[in-house]
Amino acid sequence: MTIVRTGWIRQHVAALRILVVLTVILGLGYPVATWAVGQVLFRNHAQxxxxxxxxxxxxxxxxxxxxxxxxxxxxxxxxxxxxxxxxxxxxxxxxxxxxxxxxxxxxxxxxxxxxxxxxxxxxxxxxxxxxxxxxxxxxxxxxxxxxxxxxxxxxxxxxxxxxxxxxxxxxxxxxxxxxxxxxxxxxxxxxxxxxxxxxxxx
Amino acid sequence: MNPTLAAVLSVGLLVAALVVVHRPLGSYLARVYSGTTHLRVERLLYRLSGVDGDGEQRWPAYLRSVLAFSAVSVLLLYGLQRVQHWLPLSLGRQNVAPDMSWNTAASFVTNTNWQSYSGEQVMGHLVQMAGLAVQNFVSAAVGLAVAVALIRGLARSRTDRLGNFWVDLTRGSLRVLLPLAFVAAVVLVGFGAVQNFTHGFDAHTVQGATQHIPGGPVASQESIKELGTNGGGFYNANSAHPFENPTSFTNLFEVFLILLIPFSLPYAFGRMVGDRRQGYAVVAAMAVICLGAVVASGVVEAHHPGAAPTAAGASMEGKETRFGVLASSLFSVGTTMTSTGAVDSWHDSYTALGGGVTLFDMHLGEVTPGGVGSGLYGALVLAVLAVFLAGLMVGRTPEYLGKRIGAREMKLVGLYILVMPATVLVFTGIAVVTKMGTSSILNPGPHGLSEILYAYTSAANNNGSAFGGLSANTMFYNVTTGLSVLIGRFVPIVFVLALAGSLAKQQKVPASAGTMPTHTPLFTVLFVGVILIVAGLTFLPALALGPLAEGLA
Known part of the structure; x- marks a missing residue:
């Protein structure tokens, strides 16, 4: 196993990049997927x-x-x-x-x-x-x-x-x-x- | 059916559901954090972010990653609010003011979700889903990561490695929280929660008025808000709003979501340290205290002492008809015992003692069962204290799970325990002697003190619920509660990870005749005593001047 190198700037850049990727998945993909299922199964409720x-x-x-x-x-x-x-x-x-x-x-x-x-x-x-x-x-x-x-x-x-x-x-x-x-x-x-x-x- | 019997049966239903799921979910959690293989999507994510998914970190590096991720989160969330007017789905809402944006960013990143804003008036859909709801996921995943690092510290020996924060964060978000939140969100829509990206619609009411019915991606935010023990409402009325919590079934379902991970994590802990009984001893202490509070709150709320509840004939001010008194009081205990802070009724209007129960729940330090991850690491710190006290009584070197509890460990435990009460009492003290603090009070007399005490208790414990009468959107409260949430979250995390590091280094000592077993009912009783006494001694004077003075007047 290699050991994670920790430079101060590197650390924060990595944090920002991982946050952006997670935002796409959790902040856009997830609500849209919930919306799509809602539209199919429970349209009146979702509205x-x-x-x-x-x-x-x-x-x-x-x-x-x-x-x-x-x-x-x-x-x-x-x-x-x-x-x-x-x-x-x-x-x-x-x-x-x-x-x-x-x-x-x-x-x-x-x-x-x-x-x-x-x-x-x-x-x-x-x-x-x-x-x-x-x-x-x-x-x-x-x-x-x-x-x-x-x-x-x-x-x-x-x-x-x-x-x-x-x-x-x-x-x-x-x-x-x-x-x-x-x-x-x-x-x-x-x-x-x-x-x-x-x-x-x- | 008699309402008391119905309430007892619904609590029974909740307990049964938790008993059924805690083992499979706990085992799953243990597998997620012990596995060495990455999913394909995770490998892609690590590559895109430039982190090494295979290395392990020492405790200072793990801590630096937690802090770097949280700092970046605060900045991004602050920025999103400051420019929301120019972003899509803003509904034309203005950019959020600097002090409110700071408060909200600090609050959501620390899993607190104290809100000095009213959701349906201030936040556009994009900030809600891509800013606030994302923090609902990742702040809970951070809590889980820190808890897992502490468990590794106890389980491993002669190593300085506690795991990889980025891997723990990603797995917690994508393998644990996302699938559960998705299923729960669909269930909520099925019962009437809203899920759309529109401004809503205008209805022409039966009597000819126009009523605007709001829209929004509510269900997806509601499910993770409960599951991640976050608590920030999409709307101002939080889980009292019919679009967030449409029926009495969703009400119990949301309490279940709140308690789900906190009550399953001790099982994962037991598995990861190789002795399930250790997990049961911890969860038993949590459950005893939590159930005690459910009963206490239910009894005082049902008896409704106090001038206003007596005049009304029940403690129904600030409660919804579909839930009634007892289901609301169950929710209030679930939310304050877990650092969630979602509310389905206004705690400020509870009977004095019913409100006092919610306040004392938080004073216990959010460990019974506490927030996602944070509850378990807080509880384990107190378990170490319990072991230490028992060791003092019999004059032996205390051990927990084969690890000696020496001077360094006890210093870290002591510091951990001091942070929250010091933050609560110092800020409350400042607020009650300044005009900036007292001018926000709504209710006169001892209740006014309770409002301020509640605010800082909620903030420093990362709960986020409020005695909502307090006008919290002032520069003074935005700044001081913002500081409280950060201190209350990250300073204890420093001590927990330092403790984990120092435990991981030790060689395990085999149990001897002098070792106190920590899987027995005797230990659970001692543990319950420690939790209650630490909080009781610290906060009884303040409680006596607030809810007790009002309730016994």
């Missing part, structure tokens, strides 16, 4: 899971969007961008949460205000409002709400649309996803899918 309705792209299945008004199921509070649910791009908007700490009075105040508002608009007791309805998500783009939060919104949506509450409840069940593999994560309801289905009810 960002766009959802179409009446021939128009109305959003992404995985990215929450804002809904206001009595006729729609409302998502969680979002701190992505000034108005919430800004999914990114340039400028000041992007994903993120509040980062407020557990004993921060500002956060306690926000939670109390949300609890009162959610209880009022859905006509339920404040104690019936579940935790996800009064807290901001981590990404600010949470596409889901808990089945409990969906449940307290059913009557309001049904009334605003003048349809039987049982029909709306059935749709909530249909778009409720259980724990994956039976044990992973928490059950949740996809708000965009649910609202698109609700819109078809009338």
């Amino acid at each position: 960002g899971s766009p959802v179409e309705s009446d021939g128009r792209v109305v959003g992404s299945r995985l990215i929450g969007q804002n809904f206001t008004g009595a006729a729609w199921f409302h998502p969680r509070a979002s701190l992505a961008g000034a108005k919430g649910y800004a999914a990114g791009g340039d400028g000041a908007d992007g994903s993120g949460g509040s980062n407020l700490g557990p004993s921060n009075p500002e956060l306690v105040k926000a939670i109390r205000a949300r609890r009162a508002a959610v209880a009022r608009e859905n006509g339920v007791a404040p104690t019936q409002v579940p935790p996800d309805a009064v807290t901001a998500s981590a990404s600010g783009l949470d596409p889901d709400i808990s089945p409990e939060y969906a449940a307290i919104q059913v009557n309001r949506v049904a009334k605003a649309r003048n349809v039987p509450a049982a029909d709306v409840r059935r749709l909530v069940e249909r778009y409720t996803y259980g724990r994956q593999l039976g044990v992973l994560g928490d059950p949740h309801v996809n708000v965009l899918e649910l609202n698109l289905a609700v819109a078809k009810l009338g």
Whole structure:
């Protein structure tokens, strides 16, 4: 075996050359190969899971969007961008949460205000409002709400649309996803899918 | 199903998966780093780079190669960010500011991935994939190389050769990380992670607004970010972003990727030193502490003490619905026990004690199981300390794997152990007494101290996660956390390689009646004690003023 010679400059030139070669393999070849497989096997996912309705792209299945008004199921509070649910791009908007700490009075105040508002608009007791309805998500783009939060919104949506509450409840069940593999994560309801289905009810 | 039972079963699933794969992967790792033949692509790579793939290096030469490669990496990554506006796939984004570029370059090259930028606003696709993601691979491969050099130091005798850094770097990148990352990336796309090179698309939302849905080569970066225990998110929300971590399955899968190599490497260590039981003793200590933290975090997060979590009825601030409280807390322990720093929820908004667990996880020095490679070499340094303490107790010359632990070895171990706490506490001290440090705090009271302590703990341990309330994109924090990551990475590597060199020279002494066996449960208990006591004595005062003060108030 020969012994590696080490000159200071030689060493750094070799380092730069090996880094450039590895960049071509790992920084270009690898993402392109992943992209190619994604295009063949999971095209919709690779593009960002766009959802179409009446021939128009109305959003992404995985990215929450804002809904206001009595006729729609409302998502969680979002701190992505000034108005919430800004999914990114340039400028000041992007994903993120509040980062407020557990004993921060500002956060306690926000939670109390949300609890009162959610209880009022859905006509339920404040104690019936579940935790996800009064807290901001981590990404600010949470596409889901808990089945409990969906449940307290059913009557309001049904009334605003003048349809039987049982029909709306059935749709909530249909778009409720259980724990994956039976044990992973928490059950949740996809708000965009649910609202698109609700819109078809009338 | 009851959420607690579901969480216990998902942890069981994770443990079972790791138990199944650690042997084949560990054996593979041992073969990769012990083999003498090069693949054709590797020979080509050595020829293109002008390195000799067949020579072996003494420890100073090995160290110089590590440092040369890392220095060049910092410069190239800094340069890429500074000119990104003029490169393809920049999405029109501006050149990154000098202090932010420096911080990011230092952070990614040291396997830290502390981020003072927001990915979807600052970095173009080319910098993400050809700059940041490449460092995700090679910084992990550097960690593996240093760990392997230390293993060789223990396994070999009467030699001054520790292997060839360029060969170890290349094999780690191409034979270990690349195939695993590729398979994992495809799985992630299968569950919804994005993989394209576009700007994204504009959606016209149901209620008539316009929402920009971002694109990017996300899945390929996400898989290596977890597998290489890097942690730098493509997007600001990191693994909480639905495009990085779309479902509760991918959430557990990502925790699995984070733990995969760190928990398999001890098996490779056992094989390479010719006694698998040695590997099991190490991995048992790692697993005991890691599982303890999983339970502790899960219990406090589920009980959600504190004003805000109590008002909300659960610790759901800064957590995603699809994961819920317990899967998020599992992720938080996985990421802070491994120097990864990816987050699927905001640690700043955890209960005070839940956040305290993530902080203490890092204070252990990222050895349970720690980052890719760095976890094992850190653990072996502490194993040497454990052997030394046991030797003091019974009055015999300590040995580890037949190598005498003398004054030189103990000096190196002592220096290694001092670097991280000194860096954390000195920088935290400076930050809390200066306006430049305290003006970045978001949350009032003891929590503000926790934010600063977390920042330097995360930086010096090459973790990279944050109590995100701290406004870290200031000149002060960009410079000081940048220094912390470099000190926390490379100064210990100097001591580890010096230790490896000094161990390799020794002739192995046969075990005698006075040798303490290091493959027994007794040793594992001692080892766990050493890990906890070293960190506990060092950081308890700081923890008492931060998370403990807040949590017990």
